[in-house]
Every structure is written in C-alpha cells, then in structure tokens.
Amino acid sequence: MDCHKAIELVPEYVVDTLSSEDRAALQRHLDEGCQRCRQELDEQAEAASLLGEALHPVNPRAELRAKLLEQIDSEPQLPTTEIAPSTRQHESKANTGDKPFRLIDCFPFVAASLLAVAAGSLLANVANRQSVDDSLVQVELQLKEQWQRRIIAAEQAFGPPRAQIVGLNATSEQQFQAAIFYDRIAKQLHVMASQVPPPPAGQHPYLWLLDPEGRVLTGNPLKYIDFNRAAAIVDLPSLPKNIAGALITYESSGNPSEPRGTVVRRTTLKQTS
C-alpha cells in the first residue's frame, strides 16, 4: 500500500470503521515504519479523542478506586535496582570475552518502576495543587523514556535469585549486545539491542527469535531509540521455552513471516542455568 492510499484510510482507522482487510493493510504500511502516515494517524487520533473528551466528566464510585488499588497491591513485587553481586561477576566475565547476549526472565518492571522516579518530586510537591499537576505532567512524559532507560539498567539490575539468566554465545565477531526480558504481568518480551547500524533506505530492522532447529518463533520490527540501538516490545502470552537463537535482518517488505533480507546480526541463545 502506498502513502496516498494509506492516508485515505487513516480517518476510518482512528474511528475504527474499516473492514478488517483494509485495517490490516494499513497496519502493515505503518509497521513498515512510514513516519509520515504514522504522524497523520497520531494527529487524527488526537482529533478523534476530542469526541470523548467533550463528554462531561463523571466520577465513578469511590469503591472502584479502592478495588483497583487493592488489585495493584497484589501484583508481584518489583525487582529492586540494586546490583546483585553475582550480576557484577557476570558483567566482568562478560567484558573479557564475547559480548554476551542475555535472556533474563524476571519479574516485571511495571509502571511503578517508571513512575517511581517521578514520584519523589511528586510527593515533595503534594501540598501545592499546581505543582502536583506539573509533576503529573512529568510522570506522563517520562513514562516511556524511563522505561527505555530501565531496560538498559535492567541488565545490571536484575540478578539472581529472582532473575533467570541465560548466557549466550555470540557466534558473530561483530560487537553486538542485547538485553531481553520477559515481563510476566504485561506478557511482553522487551528487547534492546545495541550495535545495530541503521539500515539502507527503504529497509527496516527485524528481530527474529529462533528455536533450536532454526524455525521462527517470533518476528518483530525493531525501532531505533538512538543512532545504533534498537528496541522492540513483543506481545507474547508466555516465554517460549525453546528460544535458541536470534537474528537481526533488514527487511524491505512489511510484516514478513520469515527472515528474507540481509542478516545483520546473528547469535545463539544458549541456556546455561
């Protein structure tokens, strides 16, 4: 689908009146990384959301708030950010040899982790309504950013015994580092890979997780978060037990079901524990 056709479908995409075929076709176009259409979509979505915002606000029963907070209380504990000694060991070992790829199946770093950073300033300002508003704005703005930093930090932060670390032998000579975490609450796999150079024009980086026979378990587009680091959030109902390798390819068509493009990075994921 070209941009002209895509932009034509955007209004109906945001109010959700498209047929499933048109919807899927537009989604593929967006997944290919077209920034222009993505921006068009974001702006139209913002316009559409005015329809909801124009409603008179209504407070729900206080019981709902209490119930929700209770539910959040019962969610699994967040990992702390202290660096476990064993992780440090792992770090130093890693730095002497191949750049490791790690698979860390840990308890999730949910919203709270992200909110926590801003929460301090928020609490300090709680007496002043305006400051609270400002702080909330900060919380909202920082959510995503903090999460991305968290991924980077997490490689150091999550260590045994809570985390299950899987060491990987990188078969590539190229320097390549990645952190992979499975968030059990969100049911999402978070991947952050460094040393992934930008692809040629018209191509997009894809991450593939492979089973021991080299069959594709998942394939997802990677999004650059800066010059040579790319990240992906993959919805997965559970962490596949048989992940054995990972590939990064540059693909020129959207939503490929298997790697077809240039292989940029390749590594085995070998469980050591």
Place this chain on the structure above:
Amino acid sequence: MAAVSDGDKTAFTQLYDRHVPMVYALCLKIMRRESDAEAVVSDVFLEVWRKPGNFDTSRGSFRTYLLTLTRSRAIDRWRAAATRLKKTLEASVAVESRSHQFEEFEPSHVVQTRERSVAVREAIQQLDEPQRETLRLAYFEGLTHREISERLDMPLGTVKTRIRHGLQRLRLSLSALGESGGLS
C-alpha cells in the same frame, strides 16, 4: 508477594484521580451501564499500570493515549456483549430487557468543568449535525462504515466523506486549543 512501594502507588493514584472522570464518562457513554463502565475503567487503568511501555510520548499526549485505549477497550467489551446477547436471543432464552441499558445516564457526580473542556465542547458543536451524528455512531457505538450507512440510509461514500471532514474540522480546532501533545 510484597506490596509495591508507596511512592509508585502514590504516583499511580494521582494519575488515576486526575484522569478517571474523563475515562469513566467515556466508558459510560459507550457501555451505558455503570457496572459495565466500571469494569472498563479497571481494565484501562490496570493496563496503564502493567504496560507503561505502550504509551509512547513521541506520539502524543497521555490524555489522547488514555482516551484511545479506553474507547478501544469499551467498544471491544460492548461488541462482545452484543454478540453474547444475540446468541442468547437466538437461543430464545428470555433476557433482561435491554431498554435499561439505553436509558440516558444521569451523572451522579459532575465534576468541575475546566476551561479546556468548554473549548473542546465548543469544537464539537462546530461540527455540522450530519458529521457529528456519523462520528458519534462510529466513535461511541462502534458501528462499521457499512452499519452506519445502513443506519442512516446513505451511501458508503457519504459516510467516509463525513468522517473525514468531521475529523479534519476537529483537527483544526486542536490548533485553536493550543494542542500540541499538551498534557493539561
């Protein structure tokens, strides 16, 4: 399992308090029944708590993200309920009258109106009636363009045009609101 830290929860609570009247209003509009609306509010805020990475600051304001998420979860539930109801009716089982669900909801607590809300309502008022009706059926009732064209007895092309022009007009109002990923 130990509880999450107090600081985290406080921040989340503040987000909830700030945005829940808007979220709940939209849920009520779509779901119509308080209990159903509350269920969607819970879904939405739990999702915000569990999947913070889904909110991308580069793609707009938190308010827009929240409203989009709310609308989508509410419509999903509404459609699922409609499917269940249809199946029940097909099975010729007596069901609770739906009329209750379609009663206009009388808000129990209308919270203070902010300046922005007034401006937003004015923006909606500036749509012409056919545009507003078409957008309403799509946004709040989750009808497909085909269903809308049947409901309003007009060609598909007209439905598409109205949606496109209606959104275009709302978009112009956005700039008048000084909206550029604003958060207040």
